[in-house]
Amino acid sequence: MGAFCFLDDWVWAVTTSVDFSLAQLIQVIILLSTGGNNGGGYLASKYVVIAFHGGILLVHAILNSLPISWLSFFGQLAAAWNLLGVFVLMILIPTVATKKASAEFVFTHFNTDNDAGIHSKVYIFVLGLLMSQYTLTGYDASAHMTEETKNADMNGPKGIISAIGISIIVGWGYLLGITFAVTNIPELLNLDNDAGGYAIAEVFYQVFKSRYGNGVGGIICLGIVAVAIFFCGMSSVTSNSRMAYAFSRDGAMPLSAQWHKVNKNEVPINAVWLSVFISFCMALTSLGSLVAFQAMVSIATIGLYIAYALPIFFRVTLARRTFVPGPFNLGRYGVLVGWIAVLWVATITVMFSLPVEYPVTKDTLNYTPVAVGGLLILTVSSWVISARHWFKGPITNLGT
Numbered sequence: 001m002g003a004f005c006f007l008d009d010w011v012w013a014v015t016t017s018v019d020f021s022l023a024q025l026i027q028v029i030i031l032l033s034t035g036g037n038n039g040g041g042y043l044a045s046k047y048v049v050i051a052f053h054g055g056i057l058l059v060h061a062i063l064n065s066l067p068i069s070w071l072s073f074f075g076q077l078a079a080a081w082n083l084l085g086v087f088v089l090m091i092l093i094p095t096v097a098t099k100k101a102s103a104e105f106v107f108t109h110f111n112t113d114n115d116a117g118i119h120s121k122v123y124i125f126v127l128g129l130l131m132s133q134y135t136l137t138g139y140d141a142s143a144h145m146t147e148e149t150k151n152a153d154m155n156g157p158k159g160i161i162s163a164i165g166i167s168i169i170v171g172w173g174y175l176l177g178i179t180f181a182v183t184n185i186p187e188l189l190n191l192d193n194d195a196g197g198y199a200i201a202e203v204f205y206q207v208f209k210s211r212y213g214n215g216v217g218g219i220i221c222l223g224i225v226a227v228a229i230f231f232c233g234m235s236s237v238t239s240n241s242r243m244a245y246a247f248s249r250d251g252a253m254p255l256s257a258q259w260h261k262v263n264k265n266e267v268p269i270n271a272v273w274l275s276v277f278i279s280f281c282m283a284l285t286s287l288g289s290l291v292a293f294q295a296m297v298s299i300a301t302i303g304l305y306i307a308y309a310l311p312i313f314f315r316v317t318l319a320r321r322t323f324v325p326g327p328f329n330l331g332r333y334g335v336l337v338g339w340i341a342v343l344w345v346a347t348i349t350v351m352f353s354l355p356v357e358y359p360v361t362k363d364t365l366n367y368t369p370v371a372v373g374g375l376l377i378l379t380v381s382s383w384v385i386s387a388r389h390w391f392k393g394p395i396t397n398l399g400t
Contacts, residue, residue, distance in 0.1 A: 011243060012275060013300035015236040016282040019060070020293075022229040023052035028201045029222050032215060036194035036205070043196060046287055053283050056230070060237045061276040067265040071238060078231030085224045086170050090177030093203070096217065097181040098210045106179045117358030126351045133301050133348060136167060157328040181207050200225075240275035241268050252391060302352050302372055309345035312338045 027044040035041040044052070063074060094100060110121040118124060181203055182188065188199040194215070195201035204218035245268035248259035259271045286293035315323055316338040330337055349372075357364040383391075 011236070011240055011300075011304065012278050013282060013303065015057075015233060015240055015275065015279040017300055018229060018233040018236050019056045019279065020049075020053050020283050020286070022056055022226060022233060023049050024198070025201070025222065025226050025229065026052050028195050028198050029219055029226065031196055032194060032201065032205055032219050032222070036215075037192060037196045038194055041194075046290075050283060050287060054280055056233060057237075057276045057280050060234045061273055063234055064237050064241060064272045065263075065267060065269055068267065074231070074234065078228075078235065081231060082228050083166075083170065085228050086174045089221055089224060090174045092221065093207055094177045094180045096211050097183075097207045099183045100180050101182055105182075106176065111185055116356065118356075123354075126354070127356055129348065130301065130352055133305065133352075136164060153327045178203060237272065237275055237279075240279070241271040244268070244271040244274055250391070252387070302349055302368055303375070305345045306349065306372065306376070309342050313342045316342065 027049055031037060031041040031043055033041070037043065064071065110124050112119045112121065112124065118127070178200065184206075187193055187206075188202050190197065193202045194205055201218075201222055204221045205215035206218070208217035208221075209215040244253065244259050245262075246260075247253045248256035248271065250256075253259055259274055260268065261270050263269045283293070316335050320335065325331075325334070353366060353369045355364065355366050
């Protein structure tokens with residue numbers, strides 16, 4: 001139960017991160033559309049951004065309150081939009097760019113001349129893995145939706161594997177396309193650039209501005225990204241609600257009787273709105289301390305991976321001889337792959353606990369170990385003190 005509750009907490013953080021990122025992107029689109037940071041464009045305050053965030057969550061809650069058939073439709077639309085959108089951007093951006101980076105720059109350059117005080121290429125490479133790990137999360141949504149999936153024992157695992165495979169191939173192509181359009185790193189990282197310091201937005205904007213004299217095309221491309229993020233946030237709320245529903249059905253959440261109720265359309269409506277409410281409350285920390293907010297959402301990646309790794313660790317250790325494989329399994333390679341996964345998660349947990357800026361101060365300290373460790377201690381303590389005496393495991397509902 002501890003691993004699952006640990007996962008639930010950080011999936012809420014992921015929803016917060018995704019929708020807050022969309023709110024910030026909307027702010028950037030408005031800024032660029034009104035003249036840019038250097039042309040008197042409108043720069044929204046943090047209160048406006050949090051209002052955007054709340055509005056996005058509200059729309060996601062409404063969509064997730066619709067019948068499952070509608071969610072299925074939006075899910076298919078999201079898949080098509082993401083796939084086509086990525087291909088459009090990975091081809092369009094480098095094609096429009098009047099100046100292109102060399103292959104040597106794309107594959108070998110490290111930005112050691114930075115203001116973060118980090119000049120080691122190895123250190124920069126390690127920190128660069130965080131974004132890659134962030135994009136390779138959320139594939140467990142296939143598991144969260146198994147109760148609404150046909151032939152879930154086979155299609156659930158296939159969904160996870162295909163999501164990772166597609167992300168690796170398409171994501172690699174997208175990053176290459178964008179990186180070849182990068183020619184001026186100091187300008188991209190400058191907080192006073194047209195996009196207000198948002199590097200990718202500045203790339204899109206400047207690529208079109210350099211060829212056509214204006215950045216309208218770049219703003220449209222940012223719109224493509226915004227819609228993709230919107231669908232991602234919608235799916236994240238869906239995943240949150242199903243996890244809250246499952247945990248409460250097993251009696252593992254406070255006020256469980258409320259969160260596992262479903263409406264006439266078989267939607268866990270209370271769990272949907274609970275997930276949105278918690279995600280909004282998490283984002284409110286940005287009003288008081290942006291450092292605290294950034295720490296909370298950035299450690300979502302590590303929290304998720306720890307939650308992924310714990311069941312695998314118990315599978316390859318305590319349950320190695322008693323574990324009964326399901327219809328979809330890796331056969332004799334299962335234990336080997338399991339150990340590789342556990343060791344990799346242990347490695348990235350250490351790497352992502354390192355400072356991301358020097359000198360280390362209260363504003364630059366990486367609070368990942370404190371937050372993740374604190375939550376882990378609370379979860380384990382809850383199990384040892386209380387939950388192990390009454391929690392008997394997930395309720396079986398086969399044949400009901």
